[in-house]
Amino acid sequence: MIHVSNLHLTIGGRPLLQGMDLHVESGSVWGIIGPPGGGKSLFVKTLCGLFRPDRGSIIIDGTEIVGLSEPSMVPVRRKIGMLFQNNALFDFMRVWENVAFPLARLRPELSQDTLRERSLMRLQEVGLLGSEDKWPAELSGGMKKRVGIARATMTDAPLVIYDEPTAGLDPVTTSKIYDLLEKIRQETGATVLAISSDIEGLSTFVKNMMLIHEGRFLFQGPLSELTDCGDPLVHQFIRGLEEGPL
Amino acid sequence: MTGNLLARLGESFLLIAHEVGGVIHLLFKVLVALIPPRFDRDELWRNLYKMGVRSVPIIILTAFFTGGIMVIQSAVFVKKFGATSLVGWGAGYAVFREVGPILLGLMFSGRVGSNNTAELGTMVITEQIDGLRALAIDPVNYLIVPRVLAMIIMLFLLTILGDIVAIAGAALFGSVLADVSFAAFWTSFSQNLHIADLTHGLVKAAVFGFIVSLTSCWFGISVKGGAVGVGRAVNNSVVAAALGIVLSDYIITYTLS
Numbered sequence: 001m002i003h004v005s006n007l008h009l010t011i012g013g014r015p016l017l018q019g020m021d022l023h024v025e026s027g028s029v030w031g032i033i034g035p036p037g038g039g040k041s042l043f044v045k046t047l048c049g050l051f052r053p054d055r056g057s058i059i060i061d062g063t064e065i066v067g068l069s070e071p072s073m074v075p076v077r078r079k080i081g082m083l084f085q086n087n088a089l090f091d092f093m094r095v096w097e098n099v100a101f102p103l104a105r106l107r108p109e110l111s112q113d114t115l116r117e118r119s120l121m122r123l124q125e126v127g128l129l130g131s132e133d134k135w136p137a138e139l140s141g142g143m144k145k146r147v148g149i150a151r152a153t154m155t156d157a158p159l160v161i162y163d164e165p166t167a168g169l170d171p172v173t174t175s176k177i178y179d180l181l182e183k184i185r186q187e188t189g190a191t192v193l194a195i196s197s198d199i200e201g202l203s204t205f206v207k208n209m210m211l212i213h214e215g216r217f218l219f220q221g222p223l224s225e226l227t228d229c230g231d232p233l234v235h236q237f238i239r240g241l242e243e244g245p246l
Numbered sequence: 247m248t249g250n251l252l253a254r255l256g257e258s259f260l261l262i263a264h265e266v267g268g269v270i271h272l273l274f275k276v277l278v279a280l281i282p283p284r285f286d287r288d289e290l291w292r293n294l295y296k297m298g299v300r301s302v303p304i305i306i307l308t309a310f311f312t313g314g315i316m317v318i319q320s321a322v323f324v325k326k327f328g329a330t331s332l333v334g335w336g337a338g339y340a341v342f343r344e345v346g347p348i349l350l351g352l353m354f355s356g357r358v359g360s361n362n363t364a365e366l367g368t369m370v371i372t373e374q375i376d377g378l379r380a381l382a383i384d385p386v387n388y389l390i391v392p393r394v395l396a397m398i399i400m401l402f403l404l405t406i407l408g409d410i411v412a413i414a415g416a417a418l419f420g421s422v423l424a425d426v427s428f429a430a431f432w433t434s435f436s437q438n439l440h441i442a443d444l445t446h447g448l449v450k451a452a453v454f455g456f457i458v459s460l461t462s463c464w465f466g467i468s469v470k471g472g473a474v475g476v477g478r479a480v481n482n483s484v485v486a487a488a489l490g491i492v493l494s495d496y497i498i499t500y501t502l503s
Contacts, residue, residue, distance in 0.1 A: 050379055077382035089374075
């Protein structure tokens, strides 16, 4: 599904992604962890073509996206659903319109009634039926996350990226969100990349993990091998130790 | 000392060149999106309503008192020299050619342009623009082009409305303060003014709408640095639009005269 090789990205003279290589099989579920400012969000945004790398290769579902123009990126982006860190809900649209928006753009032949109906079905799945006519500003943080998740999964895209799906949420809501992500993943069979600072919560959902620090992968592999990783930085990070190279 | 001054001058020049270049680049993208038209029509209607219809009350208020102010300023001399036959012409000439478009342009920039910059800037810092791109939607086609068109169209139409209201205000204040009857005002107005006086101002209105739209969109989408950045962008946008309006007013007045 995703093949990345020798990916480099520099912004404002600072090298932020430095020679990243990755291979993600279709249908697999990966967690992305790492210290803040290490390049996690930047990496996934680069996968969506929101940043243009200096060099390297990114192949999404068989298409090389490095060097593609914005119009040529359209078919690739339609294969990707994304939940942004700040949810990125469109504040000039009501909740149901936000959720229906990707589907409306993908299938313009659908009527408003059909779009609303599909949107309500998805909102029911995320437990927000009854909030469809609210504006994003009227929602709590957890509700916004769930609307963002509903929107990211509305088109059943084969690749879904969640950037901090549980940031700032209480443990109960966090648990509910991960259950929801797992339910949606089982229904769609999508490949999933999920960034989170909550390693414990994330571990209940993902099967594989990658750790990014200063624009480099320090670990990639099955979740079960993460604790055995010999890198002192990985060791310190996953155990939350104060002493160490971080 | 001199080196420091030169460095600052160079820095300012680069900054201005960056902003001007950004506006020109955005203009190019807007033109590309217009030929053939690839913008969102629903967004255009939404913006026409939001930017135009909702600006009507403030435009009427501004225009009415603008017409009145001109008569108040001239009332003393009109009475002193008995120049009542010039009031209608004087008010119409000033409103159509200069005061109407420039005052309404600045008012429009303050109300609509600043709001547009803040809205786009907030969309940038809350990742809504990235969200659109991730959904395979070109933000220029979806957000910028409808706003540019809406601002040009609505400032043009609002200027026509503002001109009418300002003339009505001038006639009313002329009658009350300078004893100029409505008939005398209308005679002076209709016999001395030409359609070219109106079109002169409307050309300016369209150009001002274009300037306000491009500067407000550019400063909005190029926001950096969170809420502070949005505040700075709104400030820069209003200053740049005001400068653009005054400069283009000079050029148009010089060229068309």
